[in-house]
Amino acid sequence: MAKTDRQILITQIVSDVLEEKFNPEQTYDWFINQHKPEHFKAYFKNISSIFTSLKGKPELNSIRKLHPDAYFGGKYNMFFEFDEIQHFSTARFYTYKHYPPDLQLNYSITDWQNYCQANQLKANKYRAKKTTDDFNFIGGRTAQRAYRDCFSDLLPTLHGLNPTLRIAEFEVSNVKFNDEFGRKVIQNILKKKLQHL
Numbered sequence: 001m002a003k004t005d006r007q008i009l010i011t012q013i014v015s016d017v018l019e020e021k022f023n024p025e026q027t028y029d030w031f032i033n034q035h036k037p038e039h040f041k042a043y044f045k046n047i048s049s050i051f052t053s054l055k056g057k058p059e060l061n062s063i064r065k066l067h068p069d070a071y072f073g074g075k076y077n078m079f080f081e082f083d084e085i086q087h088f089s090t091a092r093f094y095t096y097k098h099y100p101p102d103l104q105l106n107y108s109i110t111d112w113q114n115y116c117q118a119n120q121l122k123a124n125k126y127r128a129k130k131t132t133d134d135f136n137f138i139g140g141r142t143a144q145r146a147y148r149d150c151f152s153d154l155l156p157t158l159h160g161l162n163p164t165l166r167i168a169e170f171e172v173s174n175v176k177f178n179d180e181f182g183r184k185v186i187q188n189i190l191k192k193k194l195q196h197l
Contacts, residue, residue, distance in 0.1 A: 003069075007082045010167060011070050013178050013186045014080060018072060022080065026071035030159055031151065032063050042100075043154045049098045050150055054091055054143040056134050068152055068164070076194075078106070079152050079164040086126040088112070088119040088168075091139075091146035099150075104157055106193045107166040115168055165193060 003024070015022045030039040035047040068079035093116035096109050116123070123142070130141035137143075152164045171189055175182040 004084065006084065006169065007069060009178060009182075010082050010172055010175065010186070011080065013175065013182050014070075014165075014167070014190070015072070016178065017183055017187045017190055018076060020072050020074050020076055022070040022072050024070050025067060026079075027065040027067060028159065029065075030155060031066045031068075033066055033148070034058075034063055035151075039158075040154060041158050043103075043158065046098050046100055047150060047154060050095050051147060053094060053098065054135065054147055055137065056143065056147060057136060059133050059136070066148065066151065072165075076162065076165075077160075078162040079156055081149070081152050081164055081166045082169070083112075083149075083166055084169045085119055086123050086142070087145060087149060088116045089123040089126075089142045089146055090116070090120045091143045092116055092123075092149060093120060095146050095150050099153070103153065104163045105153060105166075106163045107168075112166070112168070115170055119170075165190075167193075 011022060011024075030036075032039070035044070035051060037044045040047050069082050070080040072078055072080055093113055096113055099109065124139065127141055128139055131137060132140045132144045135141070135143040135147070152166075156162070156164055167186075167189060172182075172185060175185050
């Protein structure tokens with residue numbers, strides 16, 4: 001997916017605050033567009049339940065690598081995802097019902113579910129007619145987005161990375177520029193979300 005101006009701005013501010021360069025093209029053999037038992041390990045039942053509940057069909061013919069919005073190395077060793085409104089759909093709300101209780105995250109599931117409930121009507125309309133091979137129905141791209149968002153949550157800690165950092169667009173709606181104010185807002189968010197680092 002093409003990077004938006006907001007995503008680029010917020011990612012750069014996160015980078016400046018962390019004093020860590022980011023890689024927007026990071027890939028791994030286990031971060032692909034299908035859920036495999038060898039990749040999801042103990043969480044394979046969880047992702048399979050999510051896929052089934054979203055009415056996915058295992059019809060993909062080609063395997064390709066996925067990319068997080070950004071990867072921060074060094075002591076952070078984590079994916080970064082900037083979630084804009086299209087990520088807060090009804091489908092995304094229900095994925096959380098299948099999450100393992102021991103899953104480590106760098107954001108609040110409760111907050112994300114609340115964002116979903118407040119914004120799902122608009123999120124559901126985002127490219128609503130677009131379908132995909134694995135979700136071949138009206139609204140399929142929305143379901144696929146929710147499904148793949150789970151990859152960034154479930155996979156990293158199984159493969160030696162720290163939990164993924166997510167920032168919602170609603171958390172930074174007042175950040176317009178990479179200036180002192182914007183960096184302060186991001187700094188406060190990161191202090192709360194990255195306490196373990």
